[in-house]
Amino acid sequence: MERSRPLKPSGVALLLTLVALLAAGFGLSRSLSTASAKSISAATSAGTPVHGGDLTIGFDLNVENCIDPNQDFGLENRDLDRNLVDSLTDQDPSTGALVPWLATSWSSNKTSTVFTFHLRHGVTFSDGEKFNAAAVKTAYDNVYKLGPLSLLGITYVAGYVGTDVVNNYEVKVVFSQPNAQFLQASATTVMGILSPKSYNNTPAQRCLGQFWGSGPFTLQSYTPGVGAVLLRRAGYAWPSSIESNQGPAYLSEITAKWIPEDSVLIGSLNSGQLNLAWPRVALSAANRQLIESAGGDIFSRPYPGITDLLLSNQTPGRILADPIVREALQESINRAQIASTVFSPDYPVVTSVLEDTTPDYTDESSLLGYDPKAAEALLTKDGWVPGSGGIRVKDGRKLTLIEPITEPSPIVDLLQSQLAKVGIQLQEDLVTTAEEESMIDEPGGNYDLAETYYTRGDPDVLASVLDTAIVSSAYVKQSQTAAQQAKLAALFAAGNKAIVPAQRQTIYSEIQNYLISQDIAFPLDERLEVTGVSSKVHGLAVTDEGLTIFNNVWLSK
Amino acid sequence: MVRYIIGRVAQALLVLWAAFTVTWIVLYELPGNPVQLLLGGGLGGVSAASPAQIAAVKKQYGLDKPLPVQYLHELWNVLHLNFGTSISQGGRPVSNILAENLPPTLELAGLAVLITIVVAVVLAFVATFVRAAWLRSFLVRLPAFGRAFPTFWIGMLLIQVFSFDWHLLPATGDQGVDSVILPSITMSLPWAFYLAQILIRGMSDVLDEPYIVTARARGESRLRIHVRHVLPNAALPTLTMLGLIVCWTVTEAVIAETVFGRPGLGSAIQQAVQWQDIPTVQAVVLLAALLFVTVNLIVDLLYPLLDPRVTHVPTTL
Numbered sequence: 001m002e003r004s005r006p007l008k009p010s011g012v013a014l015l016l017t018l019v020a021l022l023a024a025g026f027g028l029s030r031s032l033s034t035a036s037a038k039s040i041s042a043a044t045s046a047g048t049p050v051h052g053g054d055l056t057i058g059f060d061l062n063v064e065n066c067i068d069p070n071q072d073f074g075l076e077n078r079d080l081d082r083n084l085v086d087s088l089t090d091q092d093p094s095t096g097a098l099v100p101w102l103a104t105s106w107s108s109n110k111t112s113t114v115f116t117f118h119l120r121h122g123v124t125f126s127d128g129e130k131f132n133a134a135a136v137k138t139a140y141d142n143v144y145k146l147g148p149l150s151l152l153g154i155t156y157v158a159g160y161v162g163t164d165v166v167n168n169y170e171v172k173v174v175f176s177q178p179n180a181q182f183l184q185a186s187a188t189t190v191m192g193i194l195s196p197k198s199y200n201n202t203p204a205q206r207c208l209g210q211f212w213g214s215g216p217f218t219l220q221s222y223t224p225g226v227g228a229v230l231l232r233r234a235g236y237a238w239p240s241s242i243e244s245n246q247g248p249a250y251l252s253e254i255t256a257k258w259i260p261e262d263s264v265l266i267g268s269l270n271s272g273q274l275n276l277a278w279p280r281v282a283l284s285a286a287n288r289q290l291i292e293s294a295g296g297d298i299f300s301r302p303y304p305g306i307t308d309l310l311l312s313n314q315t316p317g318r319i320l321a322d323p324i325v326r327e328a329l330q331e332s333i334n335r336a337q338i339a340s341t342v343f344s345p346d347y348p349v350v351t352s353v354l355e356d357t358t359p360d361y362t363d364e365s366s367l368l369g370y371d372p373k374a375a376e377a378l379l380t381k382d383g384w385v386p387g388s389g390g391i392r393v394k395d396g397r398k399l400t401l402i403e404p405i406t407e408p409s410p411i412v413d414l415l416q417s418q419l420a421k422v423g424i425q426l427q428e429d430l431v432t433t434a435e436e437e438s439m440i441d442e443p444g445g446n447y448d449l450a451e452t453y454y455t456r457g458d459p460d461v462l463a464s465v466l467d468t469a470i471v472s473s474a475y476v477k478q479s480q481t482a483a484q485q486a487k488l489a490a491l492f493a494a495g496n497k498a499i500v501p502a503q504r505q506t507i508y509s510e511i512q513n514y515l516i517s518q519d520i521a522f523p524l525d526e527r528l529e530v531t532g533v534s535s536k537v538h539g540l541a542v543t544d545e546g547l548t549i550f551n552n553v554w555l556s557k
Numbered sequence: 558m559v560r561y562i563i564g565r566v567a568q569a570l571l572v573l574w575a576a577f578t579v580t581w582i583v584l585y586e587l588p589g590n591p592v593q594l595l596l597g598g599g600l601g602g603v604s605a606a607s608p609a610q611i612a613a614v615k616k617q618y619g620l621d622k623p624l625p626v627q628y629l630h631e632l633w634n635v636l637h638l639n640f641g642t643s644i645s646q647g648g649r650p651v652s653n654i655l656a657e658n659l660p661p662t663l664e665l666a667g668l669a670v671l672i673t674i675v676v677a678v679v680l681a682f683v684a685t686f687v688r689a690a691w692l693r694s695f696l697v698r699l700p701a702f703g704r705a706f707p708t709f710w711i712g713m714l715l716i717q718v719f720s721f722d723w724h725l726l727p728a729t730g731d732q733g734v735d736s737v738i739l740p741s742i743t744m745s746l747p748w749a750f751y752l753a754q755i756l757i758r759g760m761s762d763v764l765d766e767p768y769i770v771t772a773r774a775r776g777e778s779r780l781r782i783h784v785r786h787v788l789p790n791a792a793l794p795t796l797t798m799l800g801l802i803v804c805w806t807v808t809e810a811v812i813a814e815t816v817f818g819r820p821g822l823g824s825a826i827q828q829a830v831q832w833q834d835i836p837t838v839q840a841v842v843l844l845a846a847l848l849f850v851t852v853n854l855i856v857d858l859l860y861p862l863l864d865p866r867v868t869h870v871p872t873t874l
Contacts, residue, residue: 263713
């Protein structure tokens with residue numbers, strides 16, 4: 001990874017420094033858009049690994065007070081979970097293919113209803129219990145039992161009948177309906193295997209860290225939204241088959257801190273108080289420059305899964321129930337400008353509802369063009385005429401769209417000004433999570449647009465968020481008309497039956513196309529993991545979902 | 558004196574009850590559905606709970622009963638120091654959350670109050686003592702200037718200079734004594750300037766009193782007059798303000814703990830409000846109110862000792 005040299009202002013001329021800064025700022029020659037999923041080579045990995053050391057990682061966003069891998073959904077907690085629990089399979093980030101982990105091999109029947117796993121021998125949980133078929137059964141039964149408490153598990157194990165213990169090291173996971181995405185799900189932290197004893201604790205207790213996994217680290221402490229400490233587990237010898245370090249972790253300790261202030265997060269990294277700064281939204285060009293000039297590196301990789309997008313509220317009577325307004329809205333979003341202004345000039349522009357690193361992604365950019373003139377023509381034809389302050393009006397009703405947000409967002413700010421150009425007023429309602437929930441949940445919803453995204457290396461991630469046959473959240477139901485709900489549910493069901501890759505590709509392409517052409521979803525930007533890394537960190541690697549594999553990481557002295 | 562004490566204690570209890578009631582009404586009147594949040598709906602989540610699940614959780618938290626019953630039930634529980642269980646932290650007893658978060662905040666607030674007093678007294682003392690007109694004028698105006706800066710901005714400035722540039726103190730966390738220094742200075746500066754303003758005004762007024770002239774006439778040194786007469790007499794109104802400032806530290810802790818990424822009551826209540834965790838918010842507010850009445854009670858009880866004239870006031874009530 002190319003690195004710009006630290007700037008040393010000599011006394012000769014301040015101007016020179018300024019010019020150098022400007023040049024460095026604009027000349028971010030290392031193109032983010034070319035950073036593909038195939039290149040996960042981190043900062044540097046040369047040299048002999050050093051044993052020991054305490055790595056400190058800083059996060060900025062806390063969306064949940066839970067670190068139980070079976071229940072949580074936030075990237076930050078999942079990042080830590082990935083190092084506490086192992087899964088039956090792992091997904092190779094360079095190919096997306098599943099590779100052995102706690103399962104040495106597996107097979108499924110033709111209808112994708114029965115999955116057989118052969119399990120690894122000699123694995124133990126950190127509480128001393130043995131990993132075997134009974135442990136897998138206990139874990140999977142309990143994920144199913146969590147129901148809606150496991151936001152993702154509920155879709156991963158939809159139609160779960162049970163897990164049969166064939167023998168001590170072989171299980172059959174049985175579903176009542178085709179579940180083709182289950183194999184990929186078995187690689188996620190959500191389906192991570194906790195020790196059987198863990199499930200004697202209530203889900204709430206597990207949320208606060210009272211569980212044991214078989215991972216390379218154990219959880220020493222966890223304070224929601226503040227921090228966590230992970231300790232190395234001696235004797236760990238069963239990482240995923242593709243990991244470079246097949247033994248115990250090099251690091252002796254990992255400290256995680258939540259630092260909500262952006263400037264404090266970056267400054268802490270630059271002053272050596274953090275080894276990794278991982279904000280939820282990609283680092284801005286300015287922050288990347290700050291980190292690089294302080295001698296740090298930038299680690300960048302696209303997340304697979306659902307892009308950052310808005311879902312419309314199509315409840316009858318709301319403005320976006322009108323398909324013409326939705327079409328105009330789709331054409332009024334300048335996605336290239338969002339990428340280049342909010343992020344950086346080399347940031348990739350969104351091209352679908354799926355990130356381009358997700359299997360079965362299709363390029364829908366022809367449907368996502370920016371055409372404000374066409375949008376204005378559509379609105380005028382639909383009866384929305386310019387009113388006071390440039391906001392369009394129809395039958396005395398202003399063209400005002402409400403979007404609840406829980407923290408200020410430069411993306412939404414920019415979108416607001418883009419929409420204003422065609423006469424659409426975007427009203428940002430900055431509220432607490434609880435208030436946002438009530439705006440969404442009241443009958444019909446008191447909002448027009450709701451933001452969502454999700455990280456997962458399988459196209460069925462769309463079902464986790466948009467299939468009303470499984471998902472019952474108000475904002476999901478309101479995003480589709482009854483006809484659209486039926487159409488999408490049928491497509492998702494077909495997707496889960498499809499086991500031939502080409503067939504799967506066709507179905508998920510159709511889903512992506514349908515979501516955009518029907519103007520159900522409005523993609524805004526690609527999501528890249530852009531992390532700041534101190535020069536001391538070596539061997540940084542991530543899973544297909546972008547979660548850090550700390551087992552490989554070491555710190556130079 | 559006994560009547561005075563009884564009156565003050567009764568007032569304190571009334572304030573506590575009012576704080577509880579007002580918070581309770583406000584929290585229950587807020588839009589939002591904590592149960593839905595608990596069961597993982599919302600934008601973070603993808604699935605809503607079934608009506609049966611919602612009903613079960615409502616029952617668990619007593620949210621299915623009529624509002625007056627809920628109110629009396631909770632009041633009864635609080636009187637028995639039972640604060641219930643947290644909604645946002647999955648059924649964890651609120652008392653555990655308080656026990657965990659109170660010590661770091663007390664540590665932070667204690668140091669902040671100490672810094673507030675020292676800075677205010679030193680500043681006011683010097684500002685009223687120096688003879689050079691320009692310096693005096695500068696020092697007298699300094700507090701008004703200093704008060705104008707928002708707490709979070711001071712915090713970020715201190716972090717930038719002392720942590721990022723000079724590498725003297727950690728920017729975040731709660732490990733070690735040095736981690737408490739920057740956040741406590743951040744919390745104390747605005748109030749130190751506020752207190753200094755009052756103290757400067759008070760000391761200037763005292764300097765005009767006839768007994769100062771008398772003291773001077775007796776040949777006492779300027780320093781002695783300042784220490785023996787001016788500061789003690791001007792300190793009395795400041796004591797009342799100090800009572801309020803101790804309570805404001807709870808509010809300031811929300812900002813300081815967020816900027817400095819520290820655990821404590823401030824960050825706990827910030828999280829609780831975000832998730833509409835009614836029992837936790839209620840308990841923290843009550844704790845803050847308790848702190849408020851206790852400190853003010855102490856101030857009220859100290860007053861008659863410092864100024865005998867005060868004891869006569871309640872007897873005329």
